[in-house]
Amino acid sequence: MSDSDTKQLPKDLAAENGMVNVQIDGHWIQVPKGTRMIEACKMAEQEVPHYCYHPKLSSPGNCRMCLVQMGMPPRPAPGAEPSYGENGYQEIGWMPRPVIACANTVTENMGIRTTGELVEKCREGVMEFLLINHPLDCPICDQAGECRLQEFSVEHGKGESRFKEDKIKKPKNVKIGPRIRLDDERCIMCSRCIRFMDEVADEPVLGFAERGTHTSVGIFPGKELDNNYGLNTVDLCPVGALTSNDFRFQMRTWFLKETNSIDTNCGTGSNITVWTRGNKIFRITPRQNDDVNSCWMPDSHRLNYICPTDEDRLTACLIKADGVHEETCWENALEAASDALKQFESSEIAIIASGKQTNEELFMMRTLAAELGCENLSIVAREQKSDDMLISSDGNANTTGARLIFTTASPASQLTNILEGVRSGTIKAIIAASEDLQDAAGFSADDLEALELLISINCRANATAQASDIVFPGAGPAEKRGSMINITGRLQKLNAACIPPGDARCDWEIIRDLALSISEEVAQEAPQSIDALSKNLTASISELEGKHLAAISELGDIVTETGNTIPLVKREAERKANGEIVG
Amino acid sequence: MATIKVTRPKLTLLEKLYFPSIMNGMFITFKHAVRSLRGKSIGGDSMNTSGLGITMQYPEQKWDDHLPEYYRGVPTLVTDEQDRERCVSCQLCEFICPPKAIAIMPGEIESDDPWAKVEKRPKEFDIDMTRCIYCGMCEEVCPEQAIFLRKDYAMTGLSRADMVNDKERLYEIGGVRTGLVNKWNDIK
Numbered sequence: 001m002s003d004s005d006t007k008q009l010p011k012d013l014a015a016e017n018g019m020v021n022v023q024i025d026g027h028w029i030q031v032p033k034g035t036r037m038i039e040a041c042k043m044a045e046q047e048v049p050h051y052c053y054h055p056k057l058s059s060p061g062n063c064r065m066c067l068v069q070m071g072m073p074p075r076p077a078p079g080a081e082p083s084y085g086e087n088g089y090q091e092i093g094w095m096p097r098p099v100i101a102c103a104n105t106v107t108e109n110m111g112i113r114t115t116g117e118l119v120e121k122c123r124e125g126v127m128e129f130l131l132i133n134h135p136l137d138c139p140i141c142d143q144a145g146e147c148r149l150q151e152f153s154v155e156h157g158k159g160e161s162r163f164k165e166d167k168i169k170k171p172k173n174v175k176i177g178p179r180i181r182l183d184d185e186r187c188i189m190c191s192r193c194i195r196f197m198d199e200v201a202d203e204p205v206l207g208f209a210e211r212g213t214h215t216s217v218g219i220f221p222g223k224e225l226d227n228n229y230g231l232n233t234v235d236l237c238p239v240g241a242l243t244s245n246d247f248r249f250q251m252r253t254w255f256l257k258e259t260n261s262i263d264t265n266c267g268t269g270s271n272i273t274v275w276t277r278g279n280k281i282f283r284i285t286p287r288q289n290d291d292v293n294s295c296w297m298p299d300s301h302r303l304n305y306i307c308p309t310d311e312d313r314l315t316a317c318l319i320k321a322d323g324v325h326e327e328t329c330w331e332n333a334l335e336a337a338s339d340a341l342k343q344f345e346s347s348e349i350a351i352i353a354s355g356k357q358t359n360e361e362l363f364m365m366r367t368l369a370a371e372l373g374c375e376n377l378s379i380v381a382r383e384q385k386s387d388d389m390l391i392s393s394d395g396n397a398n399t400t401g402a403r404l405i406f407t408t409a410s411p412a413s414q415l416t417n418i419l420e421g422v423r424s425g426t427i428k429a430i431i432a433a434s435e436d437l438q439d440a441a442g443f444s445a446d447d448l449e450a451l452e453l454l455i456s457i458n459c460r461a462n463a464t465a466q467a468s469d470i471v472f473p474g475a476g477p478a479e480k481r482g483s484m485i486n487i488t489g490r491l492q493k494l495n496a497a498c499i500p501p502g503d504a505r506c507d508w509e510i511i512r513d514l515a516l517s518i519s520e521e522v523a524q525e526a527p528q529s530i531d532a533l534s535k536n537l538t539a540s541i542s543e544l545e546g547k548h549l550a551a552i553s554e555l556g557d558i559v560t561e562t563g564n565t566i567p568l569v570k571r572e573a574e575r576k577a578n579g580e581i582v583g
Numbered sequence: 584m585a586t587i588k589v590t591r592p593k594l595t596l597l598e599k600l601y602f603p604s605i606m607n608g609m610f611i612t613f614k615h616a617v618r619s620l621r622g623k624s625i626g627g628d629s630m631n632t633s634g635l636g637i638t639m640q641y642p643e644q645k646w647d648d649h650l651p652e653y654y655r656g657v658p659t660l661v662t663d664e665q666d667r668e669r670c671v672s673c674q675l676c677e678f679i680c681p682p683k684a685i686a687i688m689p690g691e692i693e694s695d696d697p698w699a700k701v702e703k704r705p706k707e708f709d710i711d712m713t714r715c716i717y718c719g720m721c722e723e724v725c726p727e728q729a730i731f732l733r734k735d736y737a738m739t740g741l742s743r744a745d746m747v748n749d750k751e752r753l754y755e756i757g758g759v760r761t762g763l764v765n766k767w768n769d770i771k
Contacts, residue, residue, distance in 0.1 A: 139673035139726045140703040173702060249689045249703050252674045 010088045011108050023071075023092060023111040036582055037101035037112055038066055046114045049123065049152045051130075051238045052190035053102035055582040056295055056572065057199055061103040063190050065130075065152065067122040068101045069094060071111035098122050123156035131161060133168045133213060134239075135185040143240030145253035149188065170216050177225030179245050179299060180234060184216040187241035193217065193233035199575075200296065200568075201229040217241065229389065231299045235285055246303055247283045256282055259497035260554065262484060264356050264477040265301040266384075267394035268293060268566055269486035271555070274305075274478050274497035281307040281478055281498065289555045290583070292490065294572055298390055306476030308501040312461045314473035315502025325471065330503065330513070337470045338517040340453050341372065344429045350376035350418040352441065354434040355396025355411075357507060358482025358494060359544070360530060362398070362405045363537040364511040365433060371515045376427065377406065378414035380441040389568045392487050395440070400485040400562060404543050415441060422447050429453035431514075433507055434474055436462040457510050459500075472514075473504035480506045481530050483552060487564040491547055492556035508533055647734065655719045656736040658710055659757030660729055660750070667698050668754065669729035669763070672705035676721035676730055684714035685721065701767050708750040712738045728763045 010021050010028070019030040024044040031040045036059070041048045051063035073090035076082050082090055092111035098118060106112075113119060131153065138144045170184035189208065194217065198204040205223040208215055219225060225233070234244045256275040263270040263284070270293035275283045284305055286297035306313075317333035318325040328336075341349065349372055353365040362379075369377040379402045382395025396402075402411035419442060421427035430437075430451055437443040439462075448454060448467040456468040459476045478497045485491050500506065512526050512533075527533035534549040543559045576583030597603055618624055619636040626637060629649070633640040650656075662668050672689035690706030692699050721730045733756060740746040748756070 139675075140671045140701065144673070172700070249672075249691050251689070252678070254678060255674070 007088075009084060014108070020106055020108045020110070021089065022106045023089070023109075025112070025114055028087075028089065031106055033106075034579075035106050037068065037070070037099075037104050037106055037110075039582060040106050041068070041101060041112060041114055048101045048114055049148075049156055050102055051148060051188060052192060054192055054195075054236065054295075057192060057195040058580060059103045059582070060191060060195070061100045063130075063188065064100060064126050065123065066101040067098040067119065067126065069113040069116060069118050070099045070104070071095060071113075072107070073109050120156070123152070124158045127153050127157040128161065128163075130188050131157070132163050133170075133185065134188070135167065135172075137186075140249075141183075141186065141240035142243045142248060142253075143186075143237070147240060148238035168213050170214075176219045177227075177230055179303075180225050180230055181243050181245060181248060182217065182219075183241050183243070184218070186239050187217050188239055189215055189217070190238060191217075192236040192238070193242055196233050196236055197225070197227065197230075199580075200572075201227045201232075203227045206233075228298045228300055228387065228391075229296060231302055232286070232296045235295075244283070251277055251282050257497070259478075259495050260287060261478065261494050261497060262397075262486075262492045263293075263297060263301050264397040264484070264494070265304055265395075266390075267392035267397060267399060267487035267564075268390050269397055269484055269490070269492050269556075270297040270301065270390060271492070272297065272302075276478075276497045279308045279498045279501070281305055290572075291488075291555065291569065292486065292492075292566065293390055294569060296390065296568070298387070301391070305478060306459060308476065308479060308498045310460070313476075313501050313504070314458055314461055314465060314471060315504055316473060317503060318465075318468075318471040320469045330505075333470055333472060334513050334517045337455050337472075337514055340455070340469070341429065341431075341518060344453065346373035347375070348426065348428045349374045350378075350421065350427045350430050352415070352418065352430060352432040352435055352437065353377065353379045353402070355379040355382060355394075355399045355402055356477070357398060357402075357434055358480065358484055359398065359401040359405060359491075360482045360533050360537055360549075361433070361507040361511065362402055363540075364508045364515070364533070366405055368431070368511050368515045368518075371519050376414055376418050376421065378418055379406075379411045380415060380435050380437075381412035382440050386567070390566065392564075392566070394487055397486070398484040400487060400489055400560065401483075404485065404541055404560065405537075419443065419447070422450060425450075427451075429455075431455045432464055432468075433457040433511070434459070436464045438463040457507055459504065472510045473500070473502065474510065475500040475504055475506045479504075480508075481549060482508075483534070483547075483549060485559060486556075487562060488566065489558050489560040489562040489564075490556040491544065491552055491559045493549055493552045506530070642737075650734045654734050654736075655717045655732040656734045657712070657738055657748075657756060658715060658717075658719075658721055658730055658732050658753075659748075660708065660753040661731055661757040661760040661763075662754060663763055663765070664759065664761045665765075666759075667701070667767070668704055669727050669760075670705050670708065671701060671703045671727055671729070672708070673703075673726060675724045675726065679720045679724045681718060681720065682714040682716050684711045684716075685709070686711070698767070705750060708753060710748045710753065712740075712746045712748060713743060727766065728760075731757065731760065733757065 014021050014030050018033050020033050021028055022031055022040050024041055025046055029044050031043055038048050048066045050066040053059055071092035071094040074093040090109050172183050172185055174182040176182045194206045197206050205220050205225055209218050210216055231244055234242045255277045259274045261272055261274050263272050271287040271289040273285050273287045284302045286293055288295045316327040317330055319328050319336055351369050351374055353362055384395045386393040454468045455470045456464050457472045457474040458465040459474040465471045479500045481496050483491055483493045516526055527536055531549055538544040538548045575581050622634045624637045630637050631639055631644040660670050672687050674687050677685040677687050686709045687705050688707040692702055692704050719732050722732050
């Protein structure tokens with residue numbers, strides 16, 4: 001015992017930092033006290049298969065897939081001191097029965113086995129039970145390819161079923177809401193969707209009915225799953241029981257390419273994954289970012305995306321001649337635009353940028369305004385009602401970015417002056433980028449008619465494009481690289497999942513070329529790539545210093561303090577602090 | 584490795600001369616030439632010959648009856664005895680196809696269809712025969728026994744578009760196939 005007097009035991013060393021020692025598959029690691037066993041295994045890079053456990057939801061422990069073998073040091077006889085081995089740990093006495101890893105926490109000197117005969121037999125057994133009434137209709141199931149049941153039956157299943165009886169029949173293809181279909185036969189009763197609707201969406205409309213093998217998930221009588229966060233249950237579903245109407249039978253998941261990007265429908269800037277095949281977007285799913293959107297996103301944003309194959313996309317430059325738009329090439333359109341702009345005094349020109357543009361594009365808009373000597377530069381404000389979840393009260397994705405780049409506290413303040421100028425006739429020409437002026441900007445059709453020159457960059461054929469004298473086809477949010485700053489001051493990046501259709505180009509290229517054709521400068525001096533432009537941008541805005549596109553981390557970086565918070569993330573942090581969820 | 588020593592065979596004088604062997608060979612050739620001229624070549628009947636030698640006068644004469652059961656010709660889609668189109672557009676054939684000859688657009692079966700419980704069928708199914716290499720992977724991978732390589736091999740067309748078999752044509756060539764596993768029976 002003299003040794004332990006001079007040398008501290010591992011348990012004391014760990015306890016100093018609030019950690020405990022756990023042996024996982026023979027290796028000792030230190031994990032924070034109170035960690036769930038499943039999370040400790042994850043830290044040790046040992047995957048424990050699971051269905052019902054989700055770190056953002058409570059842990060009911062009902063799927064039994066995460067069974068592992070647990071061991072503790074034997075309790076010393078009365079009066080005896082615990083004995084420590086050479087490495088300073090007590091010997092582990094392994095328990096003959098398995099425990100679930102998702103709802104148990106680790107303790108000092110605990111042992112966990114995620115492999116071995118007992119654990120493998122348990123998993124085989126659980127998989128066999130789960131597959132007893134599973135219809136095995138993988139060929140028509142949308143989840144195939146990303147189905148946990150498929151994955152785990154390959155990894156841990158028996159390979160064949162011993163069940164000879166008829167499978168239980170349950171309702172299939174049930175419309176439980178405007179956007180979601182339910183297939184009860186595929187359901188494995190993990191209750192993730194039920195818990196999500198109850199705990200996160202705060203609209204409990206799902207529940208279990210019946211008993212035993214007849215248990216099925218269903219919607220409460222007279223209710224429907226029309227919550228704006230309902231489609232998150234589809235992402236949560238580890239099998240194909242809940243599928244989205246929008247993505248239903250559109251494409252098998254293994255054909256889709258994933259691109260990490262951010263949502264541009266509101267100021268929250270939810271992190272998303274864009275799923276594409278060829279040049280078509282098939283679906284958008286939320287990507288985990290605990291500081292922005294956790295694992296969720298609203299349906300209204302998820303389903304609202306601009307795809308290169310949309311019918312209303314503009315694919316060529318248009319010049320209006322005698323009231324009719326005619327297609328033309330980039331050279332002609334740019335020359336026509338710069339010639340037309342030169343007819344006006346700089347005070348007669350206004351530039352309307354968009355709060356949905358990236359930092360790089362806004363920076364180019366500022367450069368263009370400087371080139372024209374024009375002081376009427378504004379974005380269009382989009383105030384809306386926050387849903388107290390993830391939809392922010394700012395409808396623009398990049399108002400914070402516009403604030404930094406236009407170096408003004410309210411980048412939309414000039415808009416009323418511009419509108420008044422148009423009505424009084426002092427402003428005769430407008431360059432509008434990525435905005436439908438008749439939409440949030442409050443211009444009427446007559447206002448646009450009154451303008452002598454309207455140049456617009458649009459990706460869709462909208463009223464502004466219709467009224468424009470010169471239209472440049474722009475790119476949608478899924479087609480461009482760039483960065484945006486969300487309402488909490490987090491700098492995040494957009495990645496291009498598709499290429500713009502036809503002749504369409506990214507806004508920054510269009511504005512650069514327009515600025516070049518006005519100034520007649522040497523083209524080589526202008527940024528040649530989005531990366532070069534991003535470096536110019538970060539060099540001139542102090543908050544963004546060093547944060548060029550390649551340097552922004554995957555989950556974004558806080559660059560400015562705004563004092564805004566995201567309600568859902570805040571609530572989740574509280575639940576984590578209360579120990580309700582793992583987080 | 585053990586070394587095996589091979590001794591050269593000892594040749595007799597006649598063998599060393601080569602001349603008798605040459606005569607022997609010429610005799611065999613001549614025998615077949617006479618047979619051929621008399622229209623009695625060995626195996627000629629079964630080969631559908633034109634009469635002279637065993638040359639088959641394709642395409643007037645064909646060997647189609649002799650194609651083996653496992654012959655891999657044009658890939659097609661089949662219906663079963665219940666007149667159900669077997670393909671559910673799981674797109675595994677599209678995935679496995681080495682030359683990317685298959686393009687499928689999946690679609691939903693309308694709720695008033697007698698086979699509505701199958702839920703899914705191809706809206707469009709194109710096999711580009713200019714790309715197809717007749718490897719048979721699509722047939723092998725199909726979980727629904729819906730795609731089969733038939734014995735047809737003479738695919739011709741006057742344009743590239745002609746060489747693309749659409750869904751309608753695939754079912755037309757494929758026809759009805761009986762005795763397949765019926766996954767979508769009443770129990771399902």
